[in-house]
Amino acid sequence: MKHQQVLDKLAARGHVQALDEELARWVNWRMSTPPPTHEELTRQVTGPVLTRWRCLLDCDDARPATKNVVWVALATVLHKYGFQDADVTARAIRAVDELNRDVVLSDAFERQSEDIKRFLSAAPSPLTRKPSVPRSLTFLRAGDVLSIEVSGRFHAAYVWKVTDLNEAPVIEFYEGTFSQPPTMAELAGRGAARPAAQARFRVTGLTYLPDPAHQVRAVAAAHADGPRGGEPVPGQGLYEVTDVMTLQRRMADLFGPVAV
Structure with a gap:
């Protein structure tokens, strides 16, 4: 059995594509500094991959079947890139059984379920070279207002611009955090999380909206005004270049760690 055979049977092209792109990019970067x-x-x-995708896997408004498919996809894509997490694998194996119980996928999936479970349980082969990186692309647009969740805490961000060829958005965080996705009424007149563009980031991998991982949600579109007081000043950079995984750590730097 091959990884793509498992992924093709999940009938979840959007989630699979997003996971695969994110893992390829993240593994490539992590393997650059062994x-x-x-x-x-x-x-x-x-760690960062689970933090991001638990926004979907732990939420109340996603279908159980979707969560089960994503558990299997997550275990499979990790395995493809040479990694295995015992908890993820165990949850994926349980998800296979639940998908079959609820008759969610095809007869072919059900027939090969035991093979799939054995395949995911076997130790993967570590990569011997960095995976190729997909082209950076974003479907966000200037004026989008976003809610970005990390471990149950929500943060608001404004898209100031999108870099050339729709490669990546430049976002800035509003000050404060929220217990649920914020509204525009809550953001009206709100300042930037830090002055002098220190809350602005060019984020590779912030691609889709709706976000398959459920981490990034739309609050508004084509909004004229962003957070106040974050304009760049002479001697400071315009923004920090980062990626969607590292952004989670930078958000902890801005707003403090999430209480667990």
Whole structure:
């Protein structure tokens, strides 16, 4: 059995494509600065990925079937890139059974379920070279107002512009955090999280809206005004260049760690 055979049977092209693009980009970057051990590399790869995709997997407004498909896709794509997380694998194996119980996927999926479970349980082969990186692309537009969730805490961001050839958005965070996605009424007149463009980021991998991971949600579109007080000043950069995985750590720097 091959990874693509499993992924094709999930009938979830959007989620699979997003996961695969994100893992390829993130694994490529992490392998550019090799950690001491493969176990450490596994931790560095899986931690941020799980933080991002748990916005979907732990939410109340996604269908159980969608969550089960994503659990299987997540375990499969991690396995494809040479990684395995015991909890993710166990949850994916349970998801296979639940998908069959609820008759969600095809007869072919049901017939090969035991093969799929054995395949995902087997130790993957670590990559010997960095994976190729997909072209950076975004469907966000200037004037979009976003809610970005990390571990149950919501943050508001404004898209100031999109870089050449629709490669990546430049966003700026509003000050404050929220217990649910904020409204425009709550953001009216609100300042930037930090002055002098220190809350502005060019984010590679912030691609889709709606976001398949459920982490990024639209609050408004074509909004004229962003957060106040964050304009660049002489001697400061215009924004920090980052990616959708590292952005989660930068958000902790801006707003403090999330209480768990």
